[in-house]
Amino acid sequence: MAERTGNKQLVKGNVALAEGAVQAGCKCYFGYPITPQNAVPEYLSWRLPEVGGTFLQAESEVASINMVLGAALTGARVMTSSSSPGISLMQEGISFLAGDQLPAVIVNMQRCGPGLGGIQPTQGDYFQATRGGGHGDYRTLVLAPANVQELFDFTYLAFDLADKYRNPILVLGDAILGQMKEPAILEPDHPREEPDKSGWTLTGAKDGRPLRNIRSMFLGEGVQEQLNYTLREKYDRMERDEVRYDQRWCDDADCAIIAFGTAARIAISAIHEARDEGIRVGLFRPQTLYPFPFDAIRSLSERVKRLLVLELNTGQMVEDVRAAVGDRAAVGFHGRPAGGLPSVTEVLAKIEEL
Amino acid sequence: MQCEIITAGFGGQGILFTGDLIAQAGLREGKHVTFLPTYGVAMRGGTANCLVKVSDEEIGSPLFNRPNAGIIMNEPSLVKFQSGVAQGGVIIANSTLIDHSIYERGDDVRIFWVPATQTARDVAGTERSANMVALGAFLAVEPIVEVATIEDILRDVSGEHKRALIEKNIAALEAGRDLVAAQAA
Numbered sequence: 001m002a003e004r005t006g007n008k009q010l011v012k013g014n015v016a017l018a019e020g021a022v023q024a025g026c027k028c029y030f031g032y033p034i035t036p037q038n039a040v041p042e043y044l045s046w047r048l049p050e051v052g053g054t055f056l057q058a059e060s061e062v063a064s065i066n067m068v069l070g071a072a073l074t075g076a077r078v079m080t081s082s083s084s085p086g087i088s089l090m091q092e093g094i095s096f097l098a099g100d101q102l103p104a105v106i107v108n109m110q111r112c113g114p115g116l117g118g119i120q121p122t123q124g125d126y127f128q129a130t131r132g133g134g135h136g137d138y139r140t141l142v143l144a145p146a147n148v149q150e151l152f153d154f155t156y157l158a159f160d161l162a163d164k165y166r167n168p169i170l171v172l173g174d175a176i177l178g179q180m181k182e183p184a185i186l187e188p189d190h191p192r193e194e195p196d197k198s199g200w201t202l203t204g205a206k207d208g209r210p211l212r213n214i215r216s217m218f219l220g221e222g223v224q225e226q227l228n229y230t231l232r233e234k235y236d237r238m239e240r241d242e243v244r245y246d247q248r249w250c251d252d253a254d255c256a257i258i259a260f261g262t263a264a265r266i267a268i269s270a271i272h273e274a275r276d277e278g279i280r281v282g283l284f285r286p287q288t289l290y291p292f293p294f295d296a297i298r299s300l301s302e303r304v305k306r307l308l309v310l311e312l313n314t315g316q317m318v319e320d321v322r323a324a325v326g327d328r329a330a331v332g333f334h335g336r337p338a339g340g341l342p343s344v345t346e347v348l349a350k351i352e353e354l
Numbered sequence: 355m356q357c358e359i360i361t362a363g364f365g366g367q368g369i370l371f372t373g374d375l376i377a378q379a380g381l382r383e384g385k386h387v388t389f390l391p392t393y394g395v396a397m398r399g400g401t402a403n404c405l406v407k408v409s410d411e412e413i414g415s416p417l418f419n420r421p422n423a424g425i426i427m428n429e430p431s432l433v434k435f436q437s438g439v440a441q442g443g444v445i446i447a448n449s450t451l452i453d454h455s456i457y458e459r460g461d462d463v464r465i466f467w468v469p470a471t472q473t474a475r476d477v478a479g480t481e482r483s484a485n486m487v488a489l490g491a492f493l494a495v496e497p498i499v500e501v502a503t504i505e506d507i508l509r510d511v512s513g514e515h516k517r518a519l520i521e522k523n524i525a526a527l528e529a530g531r532d533l534v535a536a537q538a539a
Contacts, residue, residue, distance in 0.1 A: 008381060009381075010377055010378050010381050010389065176390065176417070179390065179391060180388060180389060180391075180416045181377060181388070181389040182389065182413075183381050183386075183387060262415075265415045265417075266414065266415040267414070268412070268414030268415070269419065270414070271414070272411075272414060343419060344415065344419050
């Protein structure tokens, strides 16, 4: 959480991310209401028209994601947002966005499941988010903010990444991050990078240029296979260039907590208390969940021999951490699913068990 | 130092507004703040609460841990939150609406019984300012932000047409402060 300078205002997470989209040049929003992210469409319903954009409440999540696909085809910067059950409904469309190689931003303010579940915070969608989510051999880049400033910054960044890779980008938050308010600077810290998309968008061939098709189904021999290799090459580039994480208090640490999003916030409180008691605990916080910071965690495990993975679920990211660490360090896990939030006291007890 | 405050009461009593004001004031005074409301299945007349943290240092979790203050505006909220307040903490209880007999904590918590709703009727002419009476009382006990900062925010965020309302709220805030000063004396 690097300190930024500028005018700080007390702002709700859902509003900060929506404003991040506006400042990234988002011109279209399509969505269907669901708790706990309704402040996003509420805000964009007046804010987007103000900047000449289109806000449309669709009849369903399935319609929303396909409207996103249609807008993306034209080259417009486009976003939808929802929460877990709604994101499940969108998976076919997200798979099509990946297959069609279209840029779009999708925000998931997670609530607990499975099924309709409840409205409480969770990180139960880690697997869905990091393994593609829909059918087919694809990935979405997943940004995991842990504070209101990052909700603004990461949503702003997501649009550049979507265009850079022509791929859907996920912003993965949760009910706490969306609903809470804290100080944030609602101004970007770098100019946006919107590439020229005129070489592939569907804008009508009125100038006599050859007709274009964008599709994901190729029946010719080996063509579909080649598309998958092309996609894989993009994911390799993401894995090389887009890994992001925040590592703090690890230099002198005897043990470290690995957590993202709201779980990382709880971890920070526990680490402050532990350090007050003389227990040297560090924090490793992935900011991208795909690509996952395998190398950085591997190198952390060379130095810090006891690691605790903290999640708001019964154990998902811990599988990636174990794959990164192997037998270099001991990996413990603590998680509470479906709104059962771990207390600082609980986390401290787990640290002492390590 | 970190102060963790619960504001709780009926929907419509300005519970979230009070928490928001404390957080705004903390931000203006250069402190770290978080504000976390309850959400979802809440409605006017139902219960509402929020958790505000104000700290000189970075705040990790915005969640309920060991609150050291409660601004409690109705009986169900005192029943629900009294046991959670940390030792040495402070409770401001709205005695217009809360019967003393439901209070179960011992001397490890300082409780101030403030007739917030009645005082608001008397001073501001509306019980809707009861939250400001309670906030004034709280800040007299725990001056985590300046009353003057709260007053500045109230004046800044409201238009001219609400000027009379703002002055009533400020009167309620100051009445709450004076009530506690009288109890402490």
